[in-house]
Amino acid sequence: MDAALLITREFWCDAAPWSAQWPVDPPRDAALRGTVWFRTSGSSGTPKWVVLTKSALLAS
Structure with missing residues (x-):
């Protein structure tokens, strides 16, 4: 997981599923x-x- 991604508002507001190592989306x-x-x-x-x-994740 790219730590820089975690501090962007876009990441947390985007409803699309996300994976650190999925071979495809x-x-x-x-x-x-x-x-x-x-x-x-x-x-x-x-x-x-x-x-x-x-x-x-945000609550933890």
Whole structure:
């Protein structure tokens, strides 16, 4: 994740899903509006995705 992106108003106001490592754009499903996708290896080493809303990140 580019830390400089996190300080821009445009990032937090944009409802489009965003991912740090997605090979293509994340799905544009309406239910995923305002989400941020993080890739994690998990305990098995198999890539997994964690999806959080931007509002949850701002509240934390």
